[in-house]
Amino acid sequence: MSLAEKVKSISGEDVTSCYQCGMCSASCPVRFAMDISPTQVIRLVQIGKIEKIFESNTFWICSTCFTCQARCPRNINITRVMEALRQIKLRREQDVISINEIPKEELKILPPIALVSNFRKTTA
Ligand code: SF4
Ligand code: SF4
Incomplete structure (x- = not known):
């Protein structure tokens, strides 16, 4: 199962339709504290680079405010994607x-x- 498929199985969100417009990052109120942007996280999910995501603090910094998913032109709920990534990370460390x-x-x-x-x- 690819990373994008795993994220979809947990969150219900299909990140493959993201075309990297950057709206999620531009609207994120805590982007300043993230070392890579939500847009970059979505791209890394698309290409299966889970370790790069886990090296970043972005999915932990996300405050689950839902602003990004309200703005996404592709109706991707990035908030749920971030939660799926936290779950994958936490389960792996058990x-x-x-x-x-x-x-x-x-x-x-x-x-x-x-x-x-x-x-x-x-x-x-
Ligand atoms: S707002 Fe949506 S389409 Fe744009 S970069 Fe973010 S996830 Fe991709
Ligand atoms: S849900 Fe997370 S990634 Fe999306 S705008 Fe809010 S803090 Fe940023």
Whole structure:
């Protein structure tokens, strides 16, 4: 799955229609604190450069104000894209538990939802 497809599966937003007009960056109230612009983040999603995005502070600085999505001529909800990127980053950094390494006695008492939640983390 490409990065753009993964972002779409989490956010519902298709970034492939972005034509880099720059309106999102121009309208962002916290652009001054970002090391790369929202427009650049969208472009990096299009070309699958997740590590470049994670090297930046942009998706953390985003304050979820929705201004950019209100202005985007392509109706891309950039706010949701930023949230999807945060989710991908956070899930990636979770420790992954191998079920085969859990002692059988502990498996008997662990709540099943704890295991299910852990497996979900590995799908990001
Ligand atoms: S406003 Fe929309 S079309 Fe323009 S650069 Fe941002 S995401 Fe792309
Ligand atoms: S939602 Fe985030 S990226 Fe969009 S304008 Fe607001 S702070 Fe900037």
